[in-house]
Amino acid sequence: MTALLQLKDLNVTYATGGTDVHAVRGVDLTLDPGGTLGIAGESGSGKSTVAMSVLRLLPRAATVTGEILLDGQDVTAMKWGRLRAVRWAEASIVFQGAMHALNPVRRIGEQIAEPIRLHPSDGRILTEAGVKVRVAELLTQVDLPPSRAGAYPHELSGGQKQRVMIAMALACSPRLIIADEPTTALDVIVQAQVLDLLSRLVAEQEIGLVMISHDLSVLAATCERIAVMYDGEIVEQRPSAELMASPEHEHSRALAAAFPTVGDPVSRFAPATSTPLPPEPTDRAPAGEPLLAAENLRVSFRDRTGKRIHAVAGVDLTVARDEIVALVGQSGSGKTTLARTLLGLQKPDSGVVSYDGKPVPKGGAGLKAYRRRVQLVLQDPTSALNPVHTVYEAVAEGPRIHGLADERAVVTRALEAAELRPAEKFLDRLPHQLSGGQRQRVVIAGALALEPSMLVADEPVASLDASVRGEILALLLRLRRSLGLAALVITHDLGLAWNIADRVAVMYRGELVETGTVEQVLLDPQHEYTKSLLAALPGGTYRDDVKST
Amino acid sequence: MTTAETPRQIAWKRRRDGLAKTWREFAAQKAALVGLILLGATVLVALLMPLISDDSGLNVTKATGAPLSPPNGEFWLGTDNYGRSVLLMTLWGSRVSLLVGFSAALLSVVIGTIIGIAAAHFGGWVSATLLRFTDFFLVLPSLILAIALSAVLPRGVGTIILAIGLTAWPSTARLVRAQTLTIESRPYIERAHALGGGHLHIVGKHVLPGVMPLVLANTTLVVGNAVIADATLSFLGVGDSNSVTWGVILEDALNNGAISRGAWWNVLPPGIAIVLVVLMFTLVGRGLETVFNPRLKK
Numbered sequence: 001m002t003a004l005l006q007l008k009d010l011n012v013t014y015a016t017g018g019t020d021v022h023a024v025r026g027v028d029l030t031l032d033p034g035g036t037l038g039i040a041g042e043s044g045s046g047k048s049t050v051a052m053s054v055l056r057l058l059p060r061a062a063t064v065t066g067e068i069l070l071d072g073q074d075v076t077a078m079k080w081g082r083l084r085a086v087r088w089a090e091a092s093i094v095f096q097g098a099m100h101a102l103n104p105v106r107r108i109g110e111q112i113a114e115p116i117r118l119h120p121s122d123g124r125i126l127t128e129a130g131v132k133v134r135v136a137e138l139l140t141q142v143d144l145p146p147s148r149a150g151a152y153p154h155e156l157s158g159g160q161k162q163r164v165m166i167a168m169a170l171a172c173s174p175r176l177i178i179a180d181e182p183t184t185a186l187d188v189i190v191q192a193q194v195l196d197l198l199s200r201l202v203a204e205q206e207i208g209l210v211m212i213s214h215d216l217s218v219l220a221a222t223c224e225r226i227a228v229m230y231d232g233e234i235v236e237q238r239p240s241a242e243l244m245a246s247p248e249h250e251h252s253r254a255l256a257a258a259f260p261t262v263g264d265p266v267s268r269f270a271p272a273t274s275t276p277l278p279p280e281p282t283d284r285a286p287a288g289e290p291l292l293a294a295e296n297l298r299v300s301f302r303d304r305t306g307k308r309i310h311a312v313a314g315v316d317l318t319v320a321r322d323e324i325v326a327l328v329g330q331s332g333s334g335k336t337t338l339a340r341t342l343l344g345l346q347k348p349d350s351g352v353v354s355y356d357g358k359p360v361p362k363g364g365a366g367l368k369a370y371r372r373r374v375q376l377v378l379q380d381p382t383s384a385l386n387p388v389h390t391v392y393e394a395v396a397e398g399p400r401i402h403g404l405a406d407e408r409a410v411v412t413r414a415l416e417a418a419e420l421r422p423a424e425k426f427l428d429r430l431p432h433q434l435s436g437g438q439r440q441r442v443v444i445a446g447a448l449a450l451e452p453s454m455l456v457a458d459e460p461v462a463s464l465d466a467s468v469r470g471e472i473l474a475l476l477l478r479l480r481r482s483l484g485l486a487a488l489v490i491t492h493d494l495g496l497a498w499n500i501a502d503r504v505a506v507m508y509r510g511e512l513v514e515t516g517t518v519e520q521v522l523l524d525p526q527h528e529y530t531k532s533l534l535a536a537l538p539g540g541t542y543r544d545d546v547k548s549t
Numbered sequence: 550m551t552t553a554e555t556p557r558q559i560a561w562k563r564r565r566d567g568l569a570k571t572w573r574e575f576a577a578q579k580a581a582l583v584g585l586i587l588l589g590a591t592v593l594v595a596l597l598m599p600l601i602s603d604d605s606g607l608n609v610t611k612a613t614g615a616p617l618s619p620p621n622g623e624f625w626l627g628t629d630n631y632g633r634s635v636l637l638m639t640l641w642g643s644r645v646s647l648l649v650g651f652s653a654a655l656l657s658v659v660i661g662t663i664i665g666i667a668a669a670h671f672g673g674w675v676s677a678t679l680l681r682f683t684d685f686f687l688v689l690p691s692l693i694l695a696i697a698l699s700a701v702l703p704r705g706v707g708t709i710i711l712a713i714g715l716t717a718w719p720s721t722a723r724l725v726r727a728q729t730l731t732i733e734s735r736p737y738i739e740r741a742h743a744l745g746g747g748h749l750h751i752v753g754k755h756v757l758p759g760v761m762p763l764v765l766a767n768t769t770l771v772v773g774n775a776v777i778a779d780a781t782l783s784f785l786g787v788g789d790s791n792s793v794t795w796g797v798i799l800e801d802a803l804n805n806g807a808i809s810r811g812a813w814w815n816v817l818p819p820g821i822a823i824v825l826v827v828l829m830f831t832l833v834g835r836g837l838e839t840v841f842n843p844r845l846k847k
Contacts, residue, residue, distance in 0.1 A: 397746070
């Protein structure tokens, strides 16, 4: 039996401005018909380059050497016409970020029909009616009502768009589907649905699947085998269960540890980090009086039609000194609005935010003083830093606003506290000269420079690589332990809460449906929504593992 | 002490590097470079006129040539109705025309930038009011408004500058507002808010440096327009008829019958001078815009 896909000594080099970047070095991979293979790795590890090389979709600057055998035929040697026939009819791709891969001005039915029209099966061209029937059939396969064929992409949710992408990939009954981070931008529950759908379709129609992700647990849930890539090379390739149970290569271990299993005592208060955490201070008082408290907070917006949308609908939340609270919920649950309201960036309709027992002033010097105490860390550090300001200017921004004396010492101290050492090395760098993790540290240093008593972090690690993620979480935990810095961490990731938080608040449609200690909420969920969130975790929870073995 | 440079030095070094990069990108555009060199030469000539020649040749009573004599060896571009050298008048005219062009452009860009940033930054009713105000000036025929203004105010160069400056700003305001809106939607503005930064901090530290390059490019384009507007107003007779400007030369040519007598040398030199100066400003402005406006980058 010929393998469906075979890569032999694949090398890809990008020529970028003088220096060649060796993105893929000597990769060998084999996928049998109907098999499933996961490729894991961080951004820049070359995993997407491998995937795109299969259909020769790489940019011109890329030089490919080695063999790419698709059903025994070498893709690199194919003539243009043959390659076009192979694209989509034999192998198709589910692209990353369904938001951008769909044409916003065309109906989705049309877009699904496009490959069907371009690649008539068995040489006969389908009639318009035939195309319609096929589109309806595909929509049914991905669990969308066929009537949605007339919808435009913006009328669909993220999960629905990703289903449309899968329907497009299935359109010409290919033998191989390459899914490039198919669930990265999706919520946990939607992610579980999409993964289920993908595995079911692949199994039913005996399609080979190559799935690319930075999240090992996602790959383990859908693929038989996982290959871990690091710096352009495959460092480990084994059956999924085996790899998850005992990752051998150092980098696989880092990837596995970055997404902890909820309930696993090993990862409780132990985010993946290379420097050891300070021990818990022995005299830590059990949750003292609240530092920041929201009482019956309500925020609503008007949408385009003038309808009121209640983003935050009556929330009571407290964060005490020396405590990390995780605010968990899916996108659109109102958690970011809640955070902005707590910081006084958004006016509430009603309700009170109080700091240290006193209501937060609405404006003027009082609000400015409050903002010195409570600091914000944003999701995407790349856009949270002004691209033309150096690290020094970015960190000094807060101290300048508040007129702190001895700016340089303050900045150096803040950078060191955020573990950018030695601080002098970073002062004159611009944001684009830093890695993602370093940028997030600069944002955190900018907050620390004001010596706040609390951080509000909105998805602080969502846009960071797996290995950096653990380091940033460890930093937050370290700051709490050494400085007693309280934090409200907003996240969609329950593993993060398990890693560092003391308490969890679960937000659903503008309300807090469940609040309690991490152990209470995550191990013994009471509300239906919390239960469904936990059930949707691709890695499952630790207790489930115990039960099943 | 041999430690690292101070942050101030670092910042200046970075600014110098940025400037050098901008210059390289600008100089890569041949047309813009040619425009800049010619413009520099023109400005130099205008500034040095008092050293090269004296302005007695502009005085009607001291005119030496025969009235309306065509170009010859003595008067390269002929003479006007009073026997003055057209070449001398055109060269001297560049002084006032350029002065009016630069000052009026500066005035209009300052007004436009302030209103544009305010309209985008404050939002709410401030923005609504300012936008309606801008729209009002945008739909008003600016030439008629300028004529009305210069008719009401006392005659003089200052009035012309004011009249042009007060009518040319709405397009700048629109441009600056759009750019401010895109900058203000960036998360680093949110971060600055959360750090406790007020309006002054956000506008001064983040917005103004962000819109400045675009404003600079816009200014050079506005200068060209202002030169035309100045010539138009002088030609229509609402300018300062005592000073020699390109518009005044044209007006004289019309009023004194030079045109009807076929004295083309009275009309073409100032006309061509206007076209050339506007063209230079447009070339430089377009060049700057290509460097600074992110939307024009390929």
